[in-house]
Amino acid sequence: MWVKKTIRAGIVLAGCVVVVNALDTARGGVDANERVKGIVETAAMSPAGIPFELTASETARVGARRMAEKLRVSGELQPVSRVVIRAREAGKILDMDVREGQAVEAGDVLVRFETDDLQSALLQRQSDRDAAEAELTLAMRALTRTEQLAAKNVASAEQLDRAKSDVVVKTARVQSLSAQADIARLALRNAEIRAPFSGTITRRLAEAGARVGTDGELLTLVDTGVLEAKVLVATRDIPHVALGLTAELEIDGLSGRSVPGIVDRISPVAEEGTRFVAVYLRLANRDGRLWGGMFASGSILLREKDDAFVVPAMALRRDATGYHVLKVLDGHLRRQTVTLGSRWNDGGLIEIATGLKDGETILTAPFPELQPDMAVTIDRAG
DSSP: OHHHHHHHHHHHHHHHHHHHHHTOTTTTSOOHHHHHHHHHHHHHHSTTOOOEEEEGGGEEEOOEEEEEEEEEEEEEEEESOEEEEEOSSOEEEEEOOOOTTOEEOTTOEEEEEOOHHHHHHHHHHHHHHHHHHHHHHHHHHHHHHHHHHHHTTOSOHHHHHHHHHHHHHHHHHHHHHHHHHHHHHHHHHHTEEEOSSSEEEEEEOOOTTOEEOTTOEEEEEEOOSEEEEEEEEETTTGGGOOTTOEEEEEETTOTTOEEEEEEEEEEEEEOTTSSEEEEEEEEEOTTSOOOTTOEEEEEEEEEEEEEEEEEEGGGOEEETTEEEEEEEETTEEEEEEOEEEEEETTTTEEEEEESOOTTOEEEOSOOTTOOTTOBEEEETTO
């Protein structure tokens, strides 16, 4: 009977130590390590072997979970395909019906130039070439006759050489005039300018009736079907970014809706005067709700895993034999050797490759006084 009374007195005494420490206002709260030290010492002196009471926040149940590492980014949208349409030949604009903001399809006629002079030039080149071809035909016939006469020793070698030279000269003239005719024909085709791809006219730089020189600017055309966001990534993070990684962006003006993207290009050098590298995220604009100049913010998914066993880094312990954790089993702390995998959340979580099973509970609080084989309980309400 006196033994039971002694045990109860010990338990009450241990409880009093906890209460006195908790109510000590001069200390402004109880340091976690001092709490552990005090209760461990009390439990060691008690014949009842009082278990150390853990709060739920000091333990964690291990289980497979999806892990994702993302990089926050932001930037401005801009068209991927943009072209300034220029005049290929000097001339007078006959027709230009497209306006800013107008959508056009690939192959649509955008600008027409007057063609009277171009048609006259083409006819002249073709006529000159036809005449040269006729002269070449006569020269070749003359060469044939001269060769026949030379074979009978009627024509001299000098006459034969002259006939051959005449054919060479006239052949060169035909080739030159044919090239000039081709150039005139191309100039006539260039008098009609078509859209190189489907898109929207953003600038109109000339008017019908105006004369423009060769390479003069006429229109600006952009492809609004595909845009890209130029985002800047710090040089310390750029090694983790690769082509093909997916991204999710939120666009100003499209609240509540995320737009998927993909890493399409990465600059090989940092922006001048900074430690940031330009990364270009390609975005599809199938419904036409995105515009160049919009601001986008979101994240690039660097890596993910659906069934990762992760524990807080502070739960890991290391001794001469390697890494281990303390797991709660049958009311006691048990040493469990583990092998480590990847680090997540900037090293705050560590993936466990082997050593733990789904559903096991481990100690996560960094209490060095708690050692293997100590008796513990878990206050789920705490």
